[in-house]
Amino acid sequence: MKKIFVLITATALLLAGCFGGGGSKDAGSASGAGGKSTPAAGGSKSAGEDETVLSLEDKLWQMFYVAPEAISGGGNETVLSREFVENAKKYKVGGIILFSGNAQEKVQLMKLLGELSVSFEIPVFLGVDEEGGIVSRLSDTCGVTDNGNMSEVESVSQAKKIGERLGLELSGLGFNMDFAPVADVLVNPNNFEIGVRSFGSDAVDVAAKVAAEVEGMKNRGISAVLKHFPGHGSTEANSHDGMSVSERTLDQLREEEFLPFIKGIEKGADFVMVSHMSLPNVVGDDTPCTLSPAVINGLLRDELKYDGIVITDAMNMGAVTSRYGAGEACVMAVEAGADMLLMPDDLEAAHAALLEAVQSGRISEERIDESIERIFTVKRRMGLIK
Numbered sequence: 279m280k281k282i283f284v285l286i287t288a289t290a291l292l293l294a295g296c297f298g299g300g301g302s303k304d305a306g307s308a309s310g311a312g313g314k315s316t317p318a319a320g321g322s323k324s325a326g327e328d329e330t331v332l333s334l335e336d337k338l339w340q341m342f343y344v345a346p347e348a349i350s351g352g353g354n355e356t357v358l359s360r361e362f363v364e365n366a367k368k369y370k371v372g373g374i375i376l377f378s379g380n381a382q383e384k385v386q387l388m389k390l391l392g393e394l395s396v397s398f399e400i401p402v403f404l405g406v407d408e409e410g411g412i413v414s415r416l417s418d419t420c421g422v423t424d425n426g427n428m429s430e431v432e433s434v435s436q437a438k439k440i441g442e443r444l445g446l447e448l449s450g451l452g453f454n455m456d457f458a459p460v461a462d463v464l465v466n467p468n469n470f471e472i473g474v475r476s477f478g479s480d481a482v483d484v485a486a487k488v489a490a491e492v493e494g495m496k497n498r499g500i501s502a503v504l505k506h507f508p509g510h511g512s513t514e515a516n517s518h519d520g521m522s523v524s525e526r527t528l529d530q531l532r533e534e535e536f537l538p539f540i541k542g543i544e545k546g547a548d549f550v551m552v553s554h555m556s557l558p559n560v561v562g563d564d565t566p567c568t569l570s571p572a573v574i575n576g577l578l579r580d581e582l583k584y585d586g587i588v589i590t591d592a593m594n595m596g597a598v599t600s601r602y603g604a605g606e607a608c609v610m611a612v613e614a615g616a617d618m619l620l621m622p623d624d625l626e627a628a629h630a631a632l633l634e635a636v637q638s639g640r641i642s643e644e645r646i647d648e649s650i651e652r653i654f655t656v657k658r659r660m661g662l663i664k
Contacts, residue, residue, distance in 0.1 A: 334636060338646065340400065341632070343374070344621055344622070345380075358390065358393045387452075391453065400663065425443070437459075442494035459477075459505075481533070485538040508536065508552075508573060509536070528560050553591050589618040603627070605631025
């Protein structure tokens with residue numbers, strides 16, 4: 279079995295540990311090493327650095343991005359429980375997403391994020407779904423600015439200021455990424471799942487504002503997540519509840535929906551989130567985009583030339599759980615090209631299914647290593663690992 283070596287800077291972890299020791303608006307989604315290359319830092323181990331070896335099992339854990347409760351198995355984690363600390367030794371996930379239930383007030387949240395930053399052998403992405411407007415997890419309790427509805431943002435410069443403000447406030451709390459901006463073009467005015475979360479219906483204008491917000495966030499040390507590829511603004515049904523279908527054609531997507539993603543990618547977005555909507559006129563059936571190789575590998579990777587981290591929308595949403603088991607859904611998403619799996623319905627079952635898929639030859643370990651390389655590239659850039 280291949281081993282991946284990761285060098286973690288102990289100094290950075292100690293600094294992160296200085297943060298602490300051992301009613302918000304929640305509408306919307308939570309939104310390889312191998313033979314080619316290796317995520318390992320080159321050279322020999324130096325003083326102050328610990329060498330970590332990744333087994334196949336650990337590499338698969340790195341592909342999960344979960345709420346802390348998936349690890350503790352309990353209620354809202356506001357101070358890390360003993361169960362969380364113990365379970366983190368096994369569940370070596372790649373990312374933790376927090377919600378309003380984890381945030382009582384600013385000092386408590388900073389302490390929690392400090393604890394999370396040192397709880398894992400490999401430091402994690404620490405994210406939140408903080409868009410502004412109707413999707414704000416922290417504005418009511420932790421002083422993060424309510425930036426209002428994105429549909430009311432009037433200029434590109436205003437969008438950049440929003441990104442900078444979000445970046446400054448979130449990085450100050452201890453986050454390193456934000457599940458924003460919404461890059462959907464509202465081509466269907468009856469789409470209320472996206473609605474005022476979008477910058478609007480003019481694709482060129484939306485693209486410019488998305489790029490500006492990404493740049494602003496990046497300038498303040500926060501990685502952006504472009505969502506929800508290939509563009510969720512044409513649907514009417516809510517994918518949180520069940521199947522959500524778009525009748526858009528590939529030509530229409532190229533003319534409108536792709537533009538904000540292209541511009542956001544050009545500005546250096548580290549993540550693109552793929553939606554659970556179905557595109558029958560593009561892929562030929564009603565497979566959710568998160569599980570479709572034609573969408574992730576075909577459109578996002580091959581056509582848009584994106585080589586950053588592809589993360590799914592939350593895998594516990596109805597568009598997935600109503601049709602697929604937790605394990606099979608995650609296997610299909612990885613087969614389709616996803617690098618990280620957000621909030622699977624059953625974390626243990628999802629990990630076990632991926633492990634079986636690799637051991638049986640359904641998914642190659644080289645395919646897993648491709649995702650690990652992307653994940654570690656971003657973590658190196660953030661300074662989480664060397």
